[in-house]
Amino acid sequence: MLKNVHQYYVYILTNKRNGTLYIGITNSLERRVQEHKEGVIDGFTKKYGLKTLVYFETHQNVNDAITREKRLKKWKRQWKIDMIEKDNPNWSDLAYDWYS
Structure with a gap:
C-alpha cells in the first residue's frame, strides 16, 4: 500500500526581470502563488509587488525542501539569476495561466 505522498515546493517570485527576488x-x-498575486498576506512580497513566479522545484521531503530554501537564500544573486535563466530565459510567469 502506498503511503501518502507529499510534495513541497521551493519557489522564486519577482516583480520584473532582474528585479527583487x-x-x-x-x-x-x-x-x-495565488495568495502572493492577490496580496492577501502582508510582508515582503506584498511590499515589493512580487507576483511573478519565475522558478520552482519539487521535493518529496519537507526537510530537503527547507534545506534547499535556506541554501538558495545564501547564494549570490547572480547564481540565482543564472538558475532562473537556465530554464526560464525570458523570466516568464510560470503561473500565468493557472487561474481564470
Whole structure:
C-alpha cells in the first residue's frame, strides 16, 4: 500500500526581470502563488509587488525542501539569476495561466 505522498515546493517570485527576488517554500504552490498575486498576506512580497513566479522545484521531503530554501537564500544573486535563466530565459510567469 502506498503511503501518502507529499510534495513541497521551493519557489522564486519577482516583480520584473532582474528585479527583487523572493525565495519561499510551500506545500501548495498554486494556492501560495495565488495568495502572493492577490496580496492577501502582508510582508515582503506584498511590499515589493512580487507576483511573478519565475522558478520552482519539487521535493518529496519537507526537510530537503527547507534545506534547499535556506541554501538558495545564501547564494549570490547572480547564481540565482543564472538558475532562473537556465530554464526560464525570458523570466516568464510560470503561473500565468493557472487561474481564470
